Amino acid sequence: MTNPKRLSGKVALVTGGSRGIGAAIVRRFAAEGAKVAFTYRSSPNAAQHIVAGIEAEGGSALAIAADSADPVAVEHAVDHTASHFGCLDILVNNAGGGTPELIGEATLANYEHIFAVHVRAAFVAMNAAAKLMPSGGRIITIGSINAERLPFTHGALYSATKAALVGLTKGAARDLGPRGITANVIEPGPIDTDLNPADGPWAAPARAALATGRFGDVSDVAGLAAYLASAEARFITGAALAIDGGYSI
Ligand SMILES: NC(=O)c1ccc[n+]([C@@H]2O[C@H](COP(=O)([O-])OP(=O)(O)OC[C@H]3O[C@@H](n4cnc5c(N)ncnc54)[C@H](OP(=O)(O)O)[C@@H]3O)[C@@H](O)[C@H]2O)c1
Secondary structure, three states, X not given: OOOOOOOOOOEEXXXXXXXXXXXXXXXXXXXXXXXXXXXXXXXXXXXXXXXXXXXXXXXXXEEEEOOOOOHHHHHHHHHHHHHHHOOOOEEEEOOOOOOOOOOOOOOHHHHHHHHHHHHHHHHHHHHXXXXXXXXXXXXXXXXXXXXXXXXXXXXXXXXXXXXXXXXXXXXXXXXHHHHOOEEEEEEEOOEOOOOOOOOOXXXXXXXXXXXXXXXXXXXHHHHHHHHHHOHHHOOOOOOEEEEOOOOOO
């Protein structure tokens, strides 16, 4: 059950909203009354399908093509959202993924790309959004529990970017707290998506680390994001909140 009016009157931007966790957050925010813009990189049909579904329910959504590797495109997405809907109250930095690489074999190009998509894009978006956000604004960044615990190989670059997001968020919380804007990181454990399928090659060891014995659903993360975006969460800032089925115990 969702409260259909908890985000009524709010405008949100979600990066990487065409699939997976981002798409669930877009749909959840819209169901709770927000007008929602979201970016995508390579899934225009999925993006338009989400817009059509939200509009069919009487909501408002906007899909923006913007590769998070391009800081100009990211800043444009923030400005486009505010000009299209008239303001910006909530930013969710979600776009991401990553190519698994072993230290000793990793390339500088992959290092630069994953830091650009995960860290630079989050900085660019929150820096631009902070210029526009009123009191009550919310910055939510999707990190990973692998910033805290990394029980497998090939994850050094991914983990490093997700850890960097925690520091970036703590600083943003300090800088923006006096203006009534919060900044938090959500650190999901294994969530069943295209990036990390519950029946994929990495699934068995991940499932073994879970107290729940099963992967999370995208709706689990969307529910936490909606709570952090709501007025109720006004005293939570600078936090890195695990939602991991006990993966980090
Ligand atoms: N699934 C998990 O177990 C898990 C756990 C912890 C954290 N996370 C984090 O959660 C976030 C979403 O992951 P997911 O599992 O939902 O992945 P996913 O199913 O692969 O979806 C990724 C989404 O991000 C978009 N995206 C990827 N690279 C982009 C880029 N360079 N520019 C713009 N959009 C981009 C994709 O858009 P297109 O399809 O248009 O390219 C898609 O909408 C990521 O930051 C990931 O690190 C996931």
